[in-house]
Amino acid sequence: MRTKMWIVDKNEQENHAYPQLEEAAKLLKEGETIAFPTETVYGLGADATSDRAVDKIFVAKGRPSDNPLIIHIGSKEAVEKIAKEIPSSAQALIDRFWPGPLTLVLKKRPGISEKVTAGLETVAVRMPSHPIALELLKKVDLPIAAPSANLSGKPSPTLAKHVWADLDGRISGIVDGGPTGVGVESTVLDCTEDTPLILRPGGVTKEQIEAVVGKVRVDKALLISGQAPKSPGMKYTHYAPNAPLYIVQGSRDFLQKKADEWRGQGKRVGILTTTENESFYQADVVLGCGSRDDLSTVATHLYEVLRSFNEHDLDIILSESFPEEGVGQAVMNRLMKAAGHQIILE
Template sequence: MVANARDLKKAKKDIQQAAEIIRRGGLVAFPTETVYGLGANAFSAPAVERIFRAKGRPGDNPLIVHISGGEGLGELVSEVPQNFRLLAEKYWPGPLTMVLPKGLRVPREVTAGLDTVALRMPQHPVALALIRTARLPIAAPSANLSGRPSPTTAEHVLEDLAGRIQFLLDGGPCTVGLESTVLDLTHKVPLLLRPGGVTLEQLQETLGEVQVLDSMEFKDEAPPSPGLKYRHYAPRAPMFLVEGEPSRVVKEIQKICRENRLKGRRVGLLVTEENRAYFRAEAIEVLGFRSSPEEMASRLFDSLRRLDTAGVDLILAETFEKTGMGLALMNRLCRAAQNRIIKAR
């Protein structure tokens, strides 16, 4: 069932129904400010296993547990690190996930057998209302098939999971459009595992020193955060990032488009508003202006899905500065392209 939850007051009964499904061990897709989540009772191993089956998600890929407040924290974590409350006061509710030592009640299915648990308090009013009504923490990865671009609208959820879930709360398009920042607080110096809506610069301003994970390789072990080990965010067509001086990037993309057109291949592009006029291709998605990486980030996953719908054979994308929200944008682009980069000559 799909319920229109864009008006929170009118959606009260639908949220109550969705919360009851969660309490009974079922699956509910719901909006957050980052992406749509696929939620289940975080204290129920069988319910959490249903998430993995619905998504086709590997069992060694941990989930994020969504909460609505500090109550019940003692059941989820065994220890509250020093910086936790400072960060929670500043960035919760919001797009920040914190990794903490896990409590005994959290099933190993949630954490992929790790001794840590990832917690977040989402900002979206529908997500908060669902958690509060269910009176349970909700484990929720993105509500898509594993490896596909994350869903930022209810329509995206249905593209991937229709017939696999019991209830979908349609809260409209997600505003941030990229998954949350993940920060591991179990180290002496906090470790940024995944960039997102709370930027590295903001974290450094709040905490001082913050380390950044410098390796994405977790071949024989569970990754400490979602989005690190497996193919993620990927469109169906092979995708390449074109990197270099801006004018050379434009010429390189033009050349690749010409070469592929002669071979009868359909090319899709992910480009900026500034460069849109320079390109001819079968499908062009404009992310926005370079001066607004937040806008570009919010459009990324929808643009990748549009290129899938266009049936292109190849996708080329511009690259961006890895500062502010640009770091998260480039993180997702690199994962979607599986680190395939063309150097503009």
């Protein structure tokens, strides 16, 4: 398969018309797979009403078919065609955070492919805020299932070149809209229970949600094997670089000591840190990933840095840990999955 590329400058077109998207929209309507930028990461889209189209997502990514997909829509009103029940709390969150990086799990209407929902009676839906994504969704005028546009298990793509590296020849096209913004995927919130439940932390924080709807819970059973996942990222290892990754919970001196031990054994070691600490460490590769004083910058650059480690022939990667507050919760969620929950304690 030949993968086409369309380069679109989100600031280039007045009224966000983007005529370059016409061919991409046509291919989506014909049941093909197209990668496009959102404000979180690049998504791999296909018609959510077509089993055949959705199948192409799973084949291209090598993604397990029991892992549900998020549907992307181009307007707030479109959710009524997908969900049969919108609780008042969900409506309040739609009014506050859409378009934006918040996915809501709702009871589904008929018409959505069972392959999207993995046989569940619920559906995950969001309205992205990226102008290119919104215009593409409006041109297609269909609900579009779109997980991250990467090979399953690898770091999510925040640049079109990441998508190309993983999926060239496996999908019909890529809309290159430049770098994404948030850097980690959307927050997934189950609104089918009396108290909303965060299934995946992301670009909208727990504190921001509670400011709108009051108390929410955080799912403590994300990693229980054997459960049918209601949200992407609940069951399988994700985001992993090529070399084994360990999260070090301890001082800088302790992390450096562990790096020295492995290097003394002839291992090539990489360290994931922040700009504040980048000059402190000695290793084969030391990469800063945003500022510890602003964890949103760490979120923005996390996947890009994880992919950058793959450019070096490393045997092991050690990462600092981060406070699990605000967007830091999402950062640590992704790091833990990338590390396969391998932690080194001081």
